[in-house]
Amino acid sequence: MQDPKTYQEVSNMQKRDLEVILKEYQSEWKHKDARIMDIGCADGSATIRLWKKYIPQNFKTLVGSDKSLACVNFAKKHYESEKVKFMTLDIEKEIPNELKGCFDHVVSNYVFHWAQQQEKSFSNIYEMLAKDGKCLIIFLGNCNIFENYRTLSRTSTWNSYIKEVKTKFMSPYHDSQDPETEIKNLMKKIGFRDISVKVHELSFDFIRGIDEFSDMMKCLNPFEGLENKWEDFIADYVQLDPNASTIVYQLLVVSGKK
Numbered sequence: 461m462q463d464p465k466t467y468q469e470v471s472n473m474q475k476r477d478l479e480v481i482l483k484e485y486q487s488e489w490k491h492k493d494a495r496i497m498d499i500g501c502a503d504g505s506a507t508i509r510l511w512k513k514y515i516p517q518n519f520k521t522l523v524g525s526d527k528s529l530a531c532v533n534f535a536k537k538h539y540e541s542e543k544v545k546f547m548t549l550d551i552e553k554e555i556p557n558e559l560k561g562c563f564d565h566v567v568s569n570y571v572f573h574w575a576q577q578q579e580k581s582f583s584n585i586y587e588m589l590a591k592d593g594k595c596l597i598i599f600l601g602n603c604n605i606f607e608n609y610r611t612l613s614r615t616s617t618w619n620s621y622i623k624e625v626k627t628k629f630m631s632p633y634h635d636s637q638d639p640e641t642e643i644k645n646l647m648k649k650i651g652f653r654d655i656s657v658k659v660h661e662l663s664f665d666f667i668r669g670i671d672e673f674s675d676m677m678k679c680l681n682p683f684e685g686l687e688n689k690w691e692d693f694i695a696d697y698v699q700l701d702p703n704a705s706t707i708v709y710q711l712l713v714v715s716g717k718k
């Protein structure tokens with residue numbers, strides 16, 4: 461994601477969902493000197509305004525990480541402090557040795573549906589956790605946006621732009637009949653204990669309607685060249701789904717212990 465400034469203004473759905481879950485998760489944090497890694501922090505505002513707000517305030521370090529250098533630079537400039545740092549990290553790739561075994565909590569909000577390498581990503585979390593460390597990973601399963609993009613990818617107008625919709629955009633669990641069992645089995649195989657996978661059926665209405673939906677999707681757009689055709693693309697999207705400003709989705713809330 462290359463536009464952290466705009467993301468900050470249009471990420472109301474991501475922030476609403478995170479706050480609801482954090483209110484329920486309060487008792488799970490290490491009480492003192494916690495070391496926390498937030499994967500896919502984007503502009504850093506969720507790291508600072510939500511994760512940092514809900515963790516015990518005597519934490520030791522909070523590290524926000526993202527694969528996008530533009531995001532990390534933005535977050536550093538606006539939010540870095542003595543105990544809060546930001547760094548580049550791609551959770552689907554090999555992680556540096558100095559991060560292994562270093563965190564009491566590894567957390568992530570609205571990132572793991574982008575990760576096609578699910579096993580590598582969950583293994584990396586396991587590697588980064590210290591013994592008895594916990595993860596909390598929140599991301600999308602089935603979602604009407606993925607289905608609408610897939611339908612548009614099959615049209616002659618949009619195929620050349622978004623033909624890689626499955627590998628570049630859709631959640632690996634969009635078509636899963638049982639994401640709970642799939643994720644539990646994967647985490648068990650890696651070595652996690654006390655695994656919990658909850659599937660929440662949710663919806664979100666954008667206050668500014670289609671315009672706000674369009675701004676969010678443009679900001680998250682991973683398809684080269686599509687930004688030049690954005691107005692036409694959104695017009696076709698809305699024709700396909702007249703309720704486009706309502707997102708209907710499964711939110712997967714995953715936790716486990718090393």
Ligand SMILES: C[S@@+](CC[C@H](N)C(=O)[O-])C[C@H]1O[C@@H](n2cnc3c(N)ncnc32)[C@H](O)[C@@H]1O
Binds near residue numbers: 525528
């Ligand atoms: C929708 S934003 C979520 C931001 C923030 N966590 C929140 O709650 O608002 C997704 C972020 O994940 C990052 N991302 C996507 N794939 C990633 C990966 N493999 N490793 C690290 N970050 C990734 C993107 O660059 C983007 O900034």
